[in-house]
Amino acid sequence: MKKMKRNLSNSRKSSQIKKKKVYRNFSQWRYVFVSLTILLIGGLLISRLAYLQIIEPEYLSGEADKRSLRVTESVAHRGNISDRNGEELAISVPAYAIWVDPKIVKQTFAFSDQELTDSLEVNKRTGKEQYTKLSFYKSKKWSALSEVLDIPIENLVDIIKKPNSRFAYLKRQVNPSIVDYIKELKLPGIAKQLESHRYYPTGEINANILGLTDLDSQGIEGIEKSYNNYLQGQTGKKTVRKDRLGNVIDNVEVLKEKKAAGNLQLSIDQRIQAVAYSQLKRAVKMNDATSGSVVVLDVNTGEIYAMANYPSFNPNDRTQYQPYKLRNRAITDTFEPGSTVKPLVVSSALIYKKTDVDEVIDTSPGWMTLGGRRVRDGHNLGKIDLAMILKKSSNIGVSKLALRLKPEQLQQTFANFGFGNDTGIALTGESVGRMPIRHRWSDFELATMSFGYGITTTTLQLAKAYAILGSGGVEYPLSILKNNKPLPGRQVIPKNVAYEVVDMMEGVSEKGGTAPKAKVEGYRIAGKTGTSRKAEAGGYGDDYVAVFAGLAPITNPRFAIAVMINEPQGDRYYAGDVAAPVFSAVMKSSLLLSHVMPDDENERYTLLESN
Structure with a gap:
């Protein structure tokens, strides 16, 4: 029995061994x-690779560039404007523009232009047209954006x-x-764009000088316009490569170099400017005048300390904003200067002996x-x-002095004092005034010109004329920019004549003069009033211009100031009452x-004797 089992087991093993040694025939066609x-497939891949690399080698790089190359801008913010002491008068602060991509909004809310039109209805309560059927119209987020x-x-x-x-x-x-608030709304298609906003810390005090810029930071008035190219700078552009997250990984090419904006430092002293503006504003309102202007000049440098x-x-x-x-x-408004030109006529008579x-x-x-017409004094x-x-x-x-002069001599003297000429400050809109040139002058015309009729000037030109007297007859180039190294001046009238006329003008502010209200405590001042009728069609009307111009201190002049008040009303329209107090307050400050030290009375006489 055992033997039979053993034989059966051996037969099974032999059959398993035989099964393991069975092999299938090799398929030649399948292998091929x-x-x-x-x-x-390899050939196709190699052919495609060869095609791209040899026949169209720039295709792949072009496709990559489309996805990764971007042109970025480096914004040059507009330069700042400051006064002579570094106080900021105009600065650029960060601001944003909010913009919308209408296509994204339409896609998000799945409506067409026709559906927009069809949804327009008239609100029965308000009578206004409203898009009441639109889903986003009732959205609190869009209402918040609107608000x-x-x-x-x-x-x-x-x-x-x-x-x-x-x-x-x-x-x-x-x-x-506001930008942060809008960002929290998470509205589709709404985005921001960085730009700059022009801010003027001194507000209305310097508005007429500085001017302003438009929404694109381009100067459109005043210094902002005159020096626009210098203040603006130049935005830079370059090509960069970005990764999928928007990070810059390579600077490829500079397309446009960035040029930093320049900063301007004006000759204006903001402290004096503020006093001049407040005193002028007060005088215009108190006298119910239409307008006015004040200019403060440094006699020895030609710098404008206030305008x-x-x-x-x-x-x-x-x-x-209103243009007027x-x-x-x-610098833009001209007027007949009246009696403020009388010191210049006296100078001319002295010059020509x-x-x-x-x-x-x-x-x-x-x-x-x-010539059949009358010239008169008050008494x-x-x-x-x-x-x-x-x-x-x-x-x-x-008038008697002017009649001794030839018309061209008096005109030349006025021209030497700057009348009828550009002052050279390079501000937009400056007027040169009017200096009539004729071949023949009547005695009456020459006489009236000697007390300020028939010619026109600006407040700045008048201040410049008095600065020439105060500087000993030297004309310095006027500047609205601070001069660390003042330019040399040129002698336009004799020094001794200038000093002598300045001394004569001191009496104007003394008792019995036309402007005792111009006096400045502790300082000797020289000045002259001018009250002239305003010209109108056919002659002169009942409106006046009140003007006062002067300088101080007499012993060593530092500032020349001209004040003009246009059309003061009431009985107090004379320059001694209207313009002189403004001069006094501004000069004192x-x-x-x-x-500036008070006058040394002996110093002036020493200067006169030496000349």
Whole structure:
């Protein structure tokens, strides 16, 4: 039995061994097919690779560039403007523009332009057209956007409604806090764009000088316009490669070099400017005048320390903008300077040896007839010297001096003082005034020109003329920019003549003069009033221009100031009452803030004797 079991077991093992040794026949055609397939696929891949590398080698790099190359801009923010002491007058602060991609909004809410039109209905309660059927119209988020940007939601829809549009501004010059609020709304198609906003810390005080910029930071008025290219700089552009997350991984090419914006430092002293503006504003309002201007010049450098105008406006609030308020009246508005030119006529007579400082002129009986027309004084002043002619502002006395001169001599003197010429400060809109040139002059025309009629000037030109007197007859180039190294001046009238006339003008602010209100405590001042009628069609009307120009301190002049008040109303329209107090207040502040010592009375006489 055991033997039978053993034999059965051995037979099974032998059968298993035989089964393991069974092999299938090799398939030749299958091997060939697989090999050819592999070779064919490899050949196709190699052919494609060769095609791309040899026939179209730039295709892949072009496709890569489309996905990774970007042109970026490096914005050059507009330069700052400061006063001579470094106080900021105009600065650029970060701001944003909010814009929308109408296509994304339409895709998100799945409506067409036709559906927009069909959804327009008239609100029965308000009577206004509204897109009441649109889902986003009732959305609290879109209502919030409308409210924060102060844009009616109907206007938002009108912007989105534009066909084939991918970009539209919603609002510009938006501050960062509003941008953060809009970001939290997470509205589709709404994005921001960095830009800059021009801010003027001093507001209306300097608005007429600085001007303003538009929404694209381009200067459109004032210094902002005159020096636009310098202040603007140049935005740079370059090509960069970015990864899929938007990070820059390579700077490929600089397309446009960035040019940093320049900063301007003006000659203006903001402390003096603020005083000049406040005093001018007060005088214009108190006298119910229409406008006014004040200019403060450094006699020894030609720098403009203040140039105030009224009316003005706050450039930070564009709702106040009106063209007439922005005008820099100190350089644009001309007027007949009246008796403020009398010191220049006296200078001319001295220059051409038609008189001397000790001459006494008979002005009796207080009037005279020239060519059938009458020139008169307020009352008969009798026999007076040159200093008294200026102190009492005698039309007769100065007319007699002018009649001794040839017309071209008087005109040349006025031209030497800067009348009829550009002052050279390079500000947009400056007027040169009017200096008539004729072949023949009547005596009456020459006489009236000697007390400021028939010619026109600006406040800046008048201040420059008095600065020439204060500098000993030297004309310095005027500048609205701070001069670390002042340019040399040129002698336009003799030094001794300038000093002598300045001494004569001191009496104007003394008792019995036309402007005792111009006096500055602790300092000797020289000045002259001018009250002239305004010309109108057919002659002169009942409106006046009140002007005062002067300089101080007499012993060593530092500042020349001209004040013009246009059309003061009421009984107090004379320059001694209207313009002189402004001069006094502004001159006092200018001298004290600049640490100018009070006069040494002996110093002036030493200068006169040496010349």
